[in-house]
Amino acid sequence: MEKVRFQEQLQAYEQWKKDIINTIEEYGPWLEENGMSSEDIQQRINHTLGTLKNDKLTIAFVAEFSRGKTELINAIFFADYGRRLLPSDAGRTTMCPTEIFYDDERDEAYVRLLPIETRLQDNTLSQLRHDTKQWVHYPLETDSVEQMQAALSEVVQTKEVPLEEAKHLGLYSPDLHPHQNQPPETVEIPKWRHAQISFPNPMLKKGLTILDTPGLNALGTEPELTLNMLPAAQAVLFVLGADTGVTRSDMEIWQHHIKGFQTGRQRGLMVVLNKIDTLWDDLREHEDIHEAIRNQQTNTAELLGVEPNVVFPISAQKGLLAKIKGEKQLLEKSALLDLENYLGQDVLNIKQQIILDTVSADVGQMLDNSRSMLSGKLNDTKYQLEELEELSDKSDDVITNLMEKTRSEQAQYLRDVDTFQQSRKQLKQQANLLTEILSLEALEGTIEQSRKDMTNSWTTSGMKNSMKNLFDETRRTMLKVVNQSEQTRKLIRAIYRKFQNEHGFAVVQPKMFSIVKYRVELELLHQEAEIFRNSPVTAMMEQNFVVKRFFSALVKRAHDIFKRADEEINQWLGSTLEPLVIQIKDHKEMMEKRLTNLQKIGQSRNTLQYRILELQEQYTELARQLTALRNMSNRLSNSRPLHHAQRQKPTLVKQNVG
Template structure:
């Protein structure tokens, strides 16, 4: 198998995404040219484009210490560098969560490190990312192997602090070390809390981000890792050691920090049984070695509750060595290629589906609606053509009767438009109820009250009870949002259905807001709160530090979920009726045009032939535009990544004005 499989697939994926972006970029001007656009529609298109352009593919590596995780990253992604890009030595390990990517905005390589002391601040990691003054910045000189090696080794640095300092930072509790007769005077702790490495590598330039998370300590004390970073990754590789098997700390990471948020995920979760070379034994034949590896794999799968095909026995060290030395036999024996192949197919497949879902729920739906409207225009033009062709040689009485019938239809239609305005008022009242359920000021008052109660609590039990009560109240608020959003959706659908049933409007799907993803996020957050609340580490920590961590990570995340839901609802409500408003306008203009034509035909029969020719040209033009939209829809919904170098699709047919 080609050892560049993942790189080639990623390149094809990026080209596929580029062609989708190109198509969406054409759609905005097309809407403008066809008088089917609004500022809200253009804003939605631009938002989708920004999301696609800034979108990254994230693969997270999770493991307890000394499982060979950093070596695995080197072997899969950086072997073509000809050496270990990331430091990976016996007895040395990554001490803080590390993100490896390329900063295209700054367009420079660097290592940026966040001091461990920032744990004392009442600030989240996502907030700190934006505050560059808090980070220590080291430029990376890619031409100097020695300078890069020295800069990258900073990630491993530790420092000695007093036991009291470690306790304040939430990194030590005597109760967690019962075997110690007395607490040591100093404790070794990580020097850095988080690391950002910007490196100009081909894969990173294409939008790949690698998240390297150290063991149980970091996952347990930095909730944002398990609340935000790991769940948002398209691939999560949990690395075990074949020399250790599944240890107690491995199981704790799996059960508390991976399995919970991954419970609904069918793809993108892989377990790597690393260091299988420790089972290679020259005194046993190959069959015996393979049997020993198979038993290790089966045992790991059983303990973790997975199917065996999701567990990959590999030797990262031998795989890296084989790639550097171009040793095909050793590479095959390392089994690294099986893992790479799975990454290429499974993880990129997940990413592609996420993009298709994102586009489908927004621009894809807009495209479908545009096609429905054009189909309706095509049918209307065809009906008018047939109507006018039947008038040839007919008497004035028939034309007058047709005009009278059209006036009656127009009168009824205008009455329904008045009814539409009343429905808008009813919708406005329902919207107020929905916004009240999502009121962020009310939520902040609840949070502030709970924080005061926690800080003044005399016992750990009392403090934990406040945590539980707070999240129960937040969940009740979310339930109210669910109820009110469902009522709003029903009302909007009813407004559309009236015009579709009574006036033959094209079946256009209004943009709908789904609270489900926010509710799921909140439930996952609640699970994490329960882990934090019941953790022995929480019990041992200083009360002031527990309050800080709880509110800066967990409660902040709840507020952020409500804030994003509120913003998304505002966007939804601002555009939910737009497709119908456009249809009402077009239908009104069509009826007025039809009545005017009949009046002109009644006065002069020469107008009849002119209008028939005009409608025929209009019919042909709308048919061309409909074909163009079908092509756009096919391109956006395409699941097959392009091959590198494949030619782009032709431009859209532009609308010609009817004479």
């Protein structure tokens, strides 16, 4: 297989995504022009477009100190600058979690640093990222190497603080320093808690975000990193050193901060065995070196419990050097392109599937409904056309009987419409029950009581029981939502089926709310809470710090899950009958038009031919619009963001009026 650099694969992916955005932007105005739009539908389209345009691809790099992680980031993403963009010299290492991206809103290059003292606040990192006053801001002058290096070097800064201050910040525990006989007077801690680097790199401008995490100490003391940011990344690269193998601290990071949160993921997790150049030896045969590297790859895979094909032995330093100097043979030897190729295919396929699922669940379903409704109109028009053509040589009595039959059908239809209004009231009652179960006010009361119980607990065991009880209660509430939402779904399906079966409405799939994703999210969060609850790092922390971290990193996310579920349920219940409302209105107008036509034809046969011509033009236009919709649908379902040389255009259909 041809090895394709990650940049090229990302470019193909972005073009594929742009094609989808263009198609959705075409669909919105089409709905307006054809009277099938509404405020909610346009909101859904705008939401999907916003999701696609703001789509980010996050790749997290995790490693203990001195594994060459930052050098690997330089080699994969920034080699085109002809130098190391991020500081990765010997003895200098990332001291705080660092996000590397491009800020589209501010449209500028900068380094933003969050002081370590913010750990004393109750605010989460997610909340603090919006509070610009708390960050120290350094502009990046991209045309000055010296200024950029000076600004970026801040990321690795540390400072000495008294022991008590380090303990207060949750950055010291005797168990983390077993080699010390006596507690030190001062402790070296990171100067910054979090860093953000906005840089105008082409890939970063396309939505790539790189998360560079420091070693075990930072992962243990910043649970939000492990509990929120790593699981949200589309790819996690765990970097080891070929010169050290899998050390005890490497294994601890793997067990407590990566493996536990990746159990449900089949893809997106890669192990990088860096620094294989330390095994290169001119005095050994090439095959012997290759065999030694292969053995280390196999042993690492067995030790971590992963497949050997996701363990990549590479040399980031030689790969970076080869790219800068244009040495193809050295680049091949570094094996960096093997990792890049896999990264592009594996991660971008994950992102592609997420986008396809997002588009399919909302706009794709609306497109299918539009096609069904338009097909229904086309069939109704064809039926009316055939009916009028048959009347050409019929008597007035036949037309009179047809009018009476149409009036009878119309009367029955209007009675069913009245029944529909009663069903709407019943649906509102179901909505009120769901809202009552999902009461955020009740949830917040439960959370506040749990916080009091944990704070007042005299024992670690009691505190841990309060954690467990809180999540058990949220799971019970979620189960009630599952049962009630299913009852509501059944009612909605019954309302649609009545009109489809009794009046021949086109089969339209109503927008349905699925609680499954929120339930799964809560279950995964429950697993993370259990890991946090039973973690040895948690046992080392002071009680007030554990309580603060538990609520900021975990309970807030549970609250967010219920809040998002509540918002989606309200939106769902407000819009789920809209396609049927449009069909009811169209069918009513069609019946009235049909009755008017029959009345006019009964009065004057000259009207008949004119109306036939009118319906033929209407049929042709509907067929043209249906073709346009089919082409939009084909473009949306164009399956893969292939490499440019392999890209195929979606098959478009020609209008066929037969």
